[in-house]
Structures are given as C-alpha cells and as structure tokens.
Amino acid sequence: MTPHIDSATLQTLLERLTEDAARCFNEGKVADYIPALAKVDPDQFGIAVCHVDGSVQYAGNARTRFSIQSISKVHALVLAMQRLESDEIWTRVGREPSGQAFNSIMQLEVENGIPRNPFINAGALVITDLLVSRIVSIQNTLREQLRRLSGSDDIGFDEKVARSEMDHKARNASLAYLMQAYGNVHADVDDVLDTYFHSCSVEMDCVELARSFAFLANRGVNPLDGKQVVTTLETRQINALLLTCGLYDAAGDFAWRVGLPGKSGVGGGIIAILPGQMSICVWSPRLDGYGNSIAGRHALEGLVAGMGLSPLG
Numbered sequence: 001m002t003p004h005i006d007s008a009t010l011q012t013l014l015e016r017l018t019e020d021a022a023r024c025f026n027e028g029k030v031a032d033y034i035p036a037l038a039k040v041d042p043d044q045f046g047i048a049v050c051h052v053d054g055s056v057q058y059a060g061n062a063r064t065r066f067s068i069q070s071i072s073k074v075h076a077l078v079l080a081m082q083r084l085e086s087d088e089i090w091t092r093v094g095r096e097p098s099g100q101a102f103n104s105i106m107q108l109e110v111e112n113g114i115p116r117n118p119f120i121n122a123g124a125l126v127i128t129d130l131l132v133s134r135i136v137s138i139q140n141t142l143r144e145q146l147r148r149l150s151g152s153d154d155i156g157f158d159e160k161v162a163r164s165e166m167d168h169k170a171r172n173a174s175l176a177y178l179m180q181a182y183g184n185v186h187a188d189v190d191d192v193l194d195t196y197f198h199s200c201s202v203e204m205d206c207v208e209l210a211r212s213f214a215f216l217a218n219r220g221v222n223p224l225d226g227k228q229v230v231t232t233l234e235t236r237q238i239n240a241l242l243l244t245c246g247l248y249d250a251a252g253d254f255a256w257r258v259g260l261p262g263k264s265g266v267g268g269g270i271i272a273i274l275p276g277q278m279s280i281c282v283w284s285p286r287l288d289g290y291g292n293s294i295a296g297r298h299a300l301e302g303l304v305a306g307m308g309l310s311p312l313g
C-alpha cells in the first residue's frame, strides 16, 4: 500500500465528499419499519475517519448522533469473542455470506436454525443469546465497551427506539422462536429480543463510531488507551467476516465498489476498515432496498478512489 495520505489533502477530500453527498438526497428513504427511526431528517450526511494513532478528521454532520442499529452486531460479536471459546460461538453460527436480506427467515429452516453469519439478524440474536446466558448485565457491559472504545462517557441507548422495535418485534421474534425450536436459542426469547433491540438503539455519532472501530485497523489495539481489544488473529477474522457478510445481500457489490471490510445499519451508518491505516464512519439516513445508506456507500467509494488506498490492490 502507498504511504498515508497527508491530513490536509484528506480534509479537502472529506469536505468534497460531503458536498457531493447532497446529490443522493433525492434517492431512497429512511427506515420506517421501525417507526421511531422514521422521524430522522433524511437529508443529513456525516463522515469521520480515525487514524491508527487515534486522531480523527471529519466533515458534515459527523457530530450528530444517530441510531447505530446493526453496526452494534460487530460490538456484540467482539464481546462474545472476548469471553467465549471459539467452539462455543462457531458451532451456533456460521461464517458464510447469506445472500439474503438481513432479516430473512427462509434459510434458517433449511439450515436447521443455524444462521449463516453473526451480522444478519438471526446471527446477532444467537450471539445475544450466548451473551445473555453468560453475562449478568450485558447491556451495561456493551455500553461500557462502547464508551471505552470511543472515549465518550455519555454514550447510551435510545429507549424510544428500543421500545419501538419491541412493539414491532414480529419478524425478529419469529427468527428467535424458530431458532429456539431448533435448540439454538436457550434464554428467554423476550430477554434476548430486549437486549438485541437495546444494542441496536445505541446512539453514537460518526466520530465516536470511527473511534470505536479503530482497533480493527490497528491489529486489535484500541489507539485511545493502548489496550488489546481482540488478538491480531481475531482482528483479521472479524475483518474477513465484515468483507464477506457486513452488508448482507449487497456484500459482494460493496466489496466490488469499495473493497473494504464494512458494516451497515438501518439508521444509515456504515463503518469501514482500512487495515493498518484508519477506520471510517459515514452516515446518511436514506437507504437503498438492501437497507444500506445510499450517500454513505457513494462517499466510501469516493474516499477509497480519492485516497488511492485499498487492501485489495
């Protein structure tokens, strides 16, 4: 890989991408299947990068908090990998792209209640079940982890979003009950759902999210405090999963266009990792049919092209 882009050039690029993002404001729509999310102003865009030395650069609405939604599935997996033996996790959930929507139920029955990967809803519900069964206060543990990783000690849950998801839980509840029938969810289903919805409801901004993922660009070490979050091997494994499974049934197209490990959420956030260099967070609430931010994906394409840096050559 070529050397690091200098910070003034990068700042100009971030500002140009922010201006360009407004061109996507006539496409797509905010997630409205969770009513509390439908209230967000759709025409916003933020972008932040966190370098492996912990410094950040950002532009646009990068300091506006939003619902991180499925991005929290990565943090949940990290908590599980920190606490459980590898077998305990990977006998319960796979490591293959699903090629199906993030909340699809189809494959689950055909594949005996074992979700394809931890980044689709069914997979995250299994990870949550593992955590609920092992950690007394999983919500506090997740919140503390996010505060430590991002350096912001007021990160918390949006109770309205969590409640709204519980009020519209039918599909996620179906996934959880089906897996319970196959013996792959052990805890009380409502406990699992409540914990999962709270994880999705966490509110963070682009700067905080970029910081919270810097360890994945930095061989598992959080640059803010120098602590090893996961091993170097686990870092590579998580990045591999992000590249193949992080954007659901659009993961292949995202890898083609952007070429970075990434994870999206229906709040409009996408995080991406440039190993050895930086973590990136973009946010813009209008989504495409896969549940991924339209302006966010465009900006990541533009960022990679503008920097001329890619781990894939």
Ligand SMILES: NC(=O)CC[C@H](N)C(=O)O
Pocket: 068, 069, 070, 071, 102, 103, 121, 165, 172, 197, 200, 264, 265, 266, 267, 291
């Ligand atoms: N892709 C997402 O961000 C989905 C998360 C959302 N809370 C859900 O369960 O449907």
